[in-house]
Every structure is written in structure tokens, then in C-alpha cells.
Amino acid sequence: MTFHAPILVIVVPLLSAFLTHLTKYTRLKRGAEIVALTSMIVSLFFLLSMSGPVFSGEVLNYDLGGWPPPAGISLTVDGLSFFFSLLAVGVGLLIIVYSLGIYVYARRYYSLLLIALSGILGIVLTRDIFNMYVFFEILAVASYILVTYKHKTRAIKASFKYLIMSESAWVLFLLAVAVLYGLTGSLNMDDIAAQTPIIYQTNPQVIYLVFALMMIAFGIKCGMFPLHTWIPEAHSQAPTPVSGLLSGLILKVGLYAMLRVFFLFFGAPLFLRGAGSIIVYLGLITLIVGACLALAQEELKKLLAFSSINQIGFILIAIGLGTRLGFEGGLFHIFNHALIKTGLFFCAGIIISQTGFWKIGQMKGVWRKMPGLTAAFCVLSLAVIGIPPFNGFFSKMFIVEAVLLEQNYFLLFFVFFGIIMTAAYFFRVIQTFFAQEDFKQKPDFVPQPVGPFEHLSTYVFAAFCLLVGLFPGMVLSLIHPAVKVLLP
């Protein structure tokens, strides 16, 4: 059983995606939900069954169909992919729990959600670069449709922009893969990684080209400036759980690909010569632009989307530094941001569905109607600012310490600027929530009923923020094997 676990983690949700449609022919009343939830739990079980060897530093290789790597596809579970796949399964599970309460979501929704999640798991676990491309496309196609799920005009426009931007990223990525295949004759990442230093000796321009193409592709996916342009639209127009999926997981997949591919392929030749600092300074611009634009937003969901860009800036700075502490901080912040931002989008979604307002200025006095939810929002936003005792504090402290050890005070100043700006734009929202006057309901607006599932998943995220903040060692033990992959 354990032997086939890597592929089962991906295949179980993928097959269940098609199974959800078959529940139409059964007597089960909410069959699709049950299938979706069960498949994620089973997938989590298979993932956890591999935790023992991963924590002891082993790398589990699995050749698909028994074909050895150059010809066949191989899957690898090491610390890094285990970290990201655990994040994907955990957050995915809570996204499904959130969706349970909303009856609009039918079989099609759950099946697309499962396809997207299995796409993420595939990207994270595969060791074949073309296979990675395929999973990227699977994820992308599923998420385009998910964004437009409610058939609103604005959502369709947003999704179209997302489609164009994202596909241009994959075209560039495919080009890079083709160039690499032409040069090395292999699609296996380890083979390519072994050959890149040799190619670099004779023909550095090709490596530069591949690096630039991949940088743009992953940059579009993770929201790096100036490629972030699809994010605000798609994040704010998507249905709430899909916003959570986009911000919590899909952005992180871009970061995973950056970590994995860059440090595997270009680690030795390019990074030592300052390609890392390109990531750092692009991250810096991303951070500033995200912070400034978040402050200027009037819509809550757009503010959260720009806040995601801002936080991605922090992560890019941390991983671009390429030091041990930088990786720890970056990965920790990836983990925290996935929890926090998904939770925040859930909060925002419930508040919007209850009040009917999208603009922050109209959400006055929300705390009186929804005290628990406002408290959760406060906790989550304090966590993302980096205020102890919540989880964001530790990751931000690691990032600050990593920058401090580089003795780069210019960078340090802007990191602090970003932290204060985060506080500014979130407290702008919080103070509106606590205003004395009540929001004035539109006369024809009927608030949708919000069930226990939505609240449950939101509170679980908030509780996790506190829990991880109090016991950061839990997550750090997960991060250490991942960092060991990047810096052996």
C-alpha cells in the first residue's frame, strides 16, 4: 500500500472528480459532497502514510508504471513536496468544508474543485518537467471555469483575463521545456539538473533564456510585479471558496515551481552569480506595489487580493536571499499565508453574502450583526500583519532576521515599510467593522443563509493561526526537511 502511495495521492481526487458525476444515478442526496470530502480524506491518509520516511530525510521515488525515469514519469516525495502537498490537501479539505453549506454548488463544482486539487498535487509531486506542464494546464483549465461558476458578467471578464495571462505563462514555460528537451534529450528534472552546468559552460545564453522564460511563467502564476495583473480581478470576482483556492494554493504553486525548478536547475551556475538578487528586488517591488495598491482599494475582496501580492513580495524576498533562514522564513510564510488568506477570503465572503456590500466603506457596524466573524477577521488580519502571538509573527521575524543577516538595510527598511502598510490597510477595514452606525441594507436585498460549515471552516483557520503562533515548532519540524532539500 505504502509503495503506491505517491500516485494514489494524486489519482484518488482525480478519479473522484469523475465519480462525483456518477452520484446522479444513486439515491444519495448529497453524493457529490460526500465523494469530494471522502476523496480528500483518503488522499490525506495516503500522504500521511509517507510522513515517516520523509521526516527521517528519505526521498521516496516512484516510477509510474514501472518505467525508469528517462522514458517514464517519476514521482518524488521529499521534504519540499511533502510540505506543499500537505498544505494543498489540508487547505483543500477546508475549502470543501466551506463549500458544503452552499447549496448552489452542484456536482460540476465539486468535480472541478477536485480536478484543480489533483492538479496541484500532481505539480508538487512530479519529477518530470513536461508532466508538470500538463498538471499546470489541468489546474489552470479547472480554475478558469471555477472562477466563472456563478455566470456573472464581471466574473467572466475576470476569468478571461486570467485565462489569457495564465496561458501566455504556460506558452513560455512550454517553450522553456522544449529548449531544455532539445539540449538535454530528457524531461526528467534530475537529468536536466545534472546537465545544466555543462551546458552553461559552453552556451550560457541558452540557460539565460530558459531562466527568463521560466521566471516570467512562474512570476505570472505567483503574482510577481509586473505580472500580477490577473490577480485582483480573478480573486475578487471568483466565488468565495474559489478565491480561497486561488490565493491560498494556486499562488503558492507558482512559488513551489520557482523553488523546485530554479534551485534544482540553476542553483549552481546562476544563483551564485546573483540571479537570486533579481528575485529579491522583483519581490521588493512586488511588496511595495501590493501594499500601496491595497491601501487604495475600496472593495474588500480586491484589498485582500492586493494584500496577497504584498505578502508574496515578502516571500519572494525571503527565498531570493537563498540562505537557510531565508528559506525557512519564506516557507513558513507560504504556510501561514495559505491559512490566513484563505480564512480572510472566507470571512469576506460571508460578510458580503450577509450585507450585500462589496465596498469597505459600506460595511459599517458589521461587528454588531456578526461578532464572531469580526473577531475571526481581526485575528486573521493581526496574523497577516505579523503581530504576536499569531503565526504571521514568526514567519515575518524569520524574514526580517534573514534580511538583517545580509546587512542589507535598504531592503530592511522596505520590509518594515511593508509591515506597517499591512497594518494600515487592515486596520482601515477593522475600524469600519467596529463603527457605531449600522450598515444600511439595500431594500431589495435578501441575505443568503449562512450555515455552520462556512463558520466552522473560517474559525478553524483562525484557530490554526493562534495554534501555530503558540507552537511554531509544529510547523518548523515540517519545514526543516523541506529546507534540507533546497540546501543539502
Place this chain on the structure above:
Amino acid sequence: MMYTLPFFPPDSLSLFMLVMICLLFPLVFVYSLPYVRRSFFRYYSVLLLTLVGMLGTVLAKDLLSFYVFLEIMTVGVYFLIIDNKKKESFPAGFKYILMMFTGGVFILLAALMLYNLTGTFELAAMAREAPFYSRTVLMPISTLFVIGCLIQIGAVPFHIWLPDAHPIAPSPVSALLSGLAIKIGAYGIIRLIFTLQTWDSTLIIIGVSSMLFGVALALRQTDIKRLLAYHSISQMGYVLLGIGAGTGLGIGGALFHVLNHAIFKMLLFLCMGAVIYATGERELNRLGGLGRRMPLTLAVFGVAALAISGMPPLNGFASKALLSAAISGNLWLKLAVILTAAGTFASFFKLYRYAFWGELPEKLGGAREVPLLMSMPMLVLAAACLAAGLFSSQLLRGLVAPALGSKLTFDFWNINVLIEAVLILGLGAGIYAFGMKAGFFGLRAEKAGACPVYLSLDRLCCGAASLLEKGCSAFGEMHSRSMNIHLFWVILALTGLLIILNFLMV
């Protein structure tokens, strides 16, 4: 970099702060019972959170947990400040939280730099390591930390949040803020600079400017709580002056003044809370004649006002005498101290004149004495003012000196004290008479001579902040929404990246 919560064993300085907080905090609790009428649960849970933060900061054995609890306190205090939910509460709270987080960032940075230097966050270990490093290495770190603490204290030039935040909070919270919360910053400074041995007399300059600036602006206020808030700035100036003096007398005086200021400033805020509770009014223009209706409040107000002006035998005089002795060599500083005390007296005379004296306005016909639960804490504090003044030498020997680990003694009861008191009274009366006549601080002073924009730090900072916000909005407007342009950016980024890689990375 693992992190645990190291508390205990607290040393005598922590114990001093602990005793002060634990004795004074319950009074706020009792006073709030009748004062806070709605959302009881939220108010008290946040109040307890603030208490946790305060106790944590003074008990923290290392700098990181100091920072952690400071932020917990900050967040708690923020929600207390906006508890009234008036229109002005939110800008004041916003200013408070942003400035506090900025201060927190300074403190965190200092803590991390010290960690990189010494390999530990623990204060005791740092004290052992510090002598091995030169002053030029330690001084910038210590400066960062002290700036963070000065923001917490609200010393000039970081005071801009204080006159907004303290008055707008519910009165028991104002008492808590002025009496205890800003003392944490003073504790932080004393704790760090004597751990690292990076004492510097620059603090005297900040202290004196806070003293004079605070009292000068306090004289002009017509809002009763805002007036008290400016006095907090000026009284914390005394504390900084004492720390800056650096001698045993100076630090002892500073610490003693921390305790005394906590007592009488809490009392003053609770008094003003009683006035507001009875009348619902904060403007001196619309108050008057309350003395006959609220004799008890008037009596305790008198005690507190004389204590803050440094009149013997109330507690303010004792710490001020210590501070005067610490700077006795410098005539200018001495003059500043006496001038501040005289200005304080004048401004409280003004407060008394317009709030308690004269005719009761018809609107306030229903004003009557506050309930027992509110008057009891005030009486306790007034008794404490008197007791701390009468037994000042015992208090110094038994509580303040052990907190510093010294054997400081001081003879409070000499003729100089009396001379100084008379001087302050005379000068204060002079300032009052002159100021009223010249129209510097009448009731309509604010309109009479408003300070020009470029001289007000507050306006400058708020102007810069709103400029930043406008800039962000303009940037947001500029940010293109067209997909063609976005795709163009992708191509531009790709080209730029290729150029950098091929030509610039050699």
C-alpha cells in the same frame, strides 16, 4: 531560533512594576463597573488582555517576550481606545496602532540585532556579554530600542498619538493608559540601557523638551481630558530627565515619579471621568459650578492637582525633590523643572476655575455625585497620594531603592522644599494671571492663536500620511485595467530580464 516563554524569577525592578500594576489595575476595574454601560463582556475581556500584556512585559526575562507582550498590550489598548465608537475614536485609534507598531518594529529590530551579536535574547546573558562589546556597536542598537520605547511613552517628538488617543478613550481606560500603559516604555528604557550600559544624557534633552512642550500645550487646552493628556507628556518628561541624569538619585527619582505619576494621573483621569459621567460634557466652555454639586470629586481633584504640581506633603513633591537634587548642578535644568511645575499649577487652576467654580450652567442641572463604586477608587487613590507623600522617605527606602538595588536615602523634609513650593505657587499664579490677561489660554485660546501648520508635528505627520494615501489612490487610478497593456508588460518584463541576464550579470 526557537522561542519559549521565559518568565521568572522577576528581579526587584520587575517586582516594583508588578506591585504598581497589581495595586492600581483593580481600581480601574471597579471604576469601570458603573461607567461602562454596554458591551460589558467585550470591554472586560479586552481589559484583561491588556493586563496580560502589561504583566508579561514587566515579567519578561528576555527581549523577545518583552516585544510579544508589548504587542499584545498594544492590540488590547487599541480596542479599548475605540470602545466609545465615536467619530473621532477611529482616527485616534488608527494613529495609535500605527505608531505603536512602528515602535514595536524598532524594538523587534533592536532585539534581533542584539540576538545576532550575543546569540541570546535573554537580558541576564546580555548583561554578562555587554562589557565585551564596544560602545559604538551597542549604541545604535540601544538607540533603536529607546526610540521604540519613546514612541510608547509619547515623548516629544513622538507624542503625536497621545493627545488624540488618551482623551477619546473611556475615562477608566484613559486612566489606565496614562497611569500604567505609558510606564511600560519607561520600564523598557531603564531595563535596557542599564543592561547594556549604554546610558546617554541625550535623554535629558528629550525629557526637558517633553516637559516644557507638554505643559505649554496643556495650558491652552479647553477639553478637560486633552489637558490631562498633555500633562502626561510633560510628566513623563520628568521621568526621562531623571533617567538621562543617570545618577542614582536621578534613576531613583525617575522610578519614584513613575509610581507617583501613576497614582495622581489615574486619580485625575478618574475625576474627570466623574465629571463626564455626571454631565456628559468635556468642554470647559460648557462646564462650571460643579464644586457644590460634587464636593467629593472636587476634594480629590484638589489633592491630585496639588500632587501633580509638586506641593508638599503630597506625593508629587517627593519625586520632584529627588529629581531636583539629581540635576542640582545645572541651573537651566532647575529652571525648566520649576517652570514646568508652575505651568502645571496654572493649568490646573484654570481647570478648577472653569469646571468647579462659578455658576452652574442650566443644562447641567441634573449633575450629582457619582455612585460609590466610582468614588471609592478615587478616595483610595487620594489617600495613596497623601500617604506616599507623608511616608516618602520610607517608600524610597523600602520600595524604590531596592528596585534599583541601591541603598538610596534622601532627606525630603528640609527648608528648600518649602521655598520651592512657594516659588512654584507664586510663579504659577503669575503665569495664570499673565496668560489670562494676554489671552494665551483663555477659553477661546484655540481660535485666538492657532499654531501654524509647519510648526505642528502632528499636522506634518498627518499631512505626510494623507499624502501617502493620496499617492496610493492616484497610483491605483493609474494602474491599468486593459489586458493589452498587461500583455505588453509581460513582454517588457521578459525583454528586461533577458537584457539583465545577458549584459548586466557578468
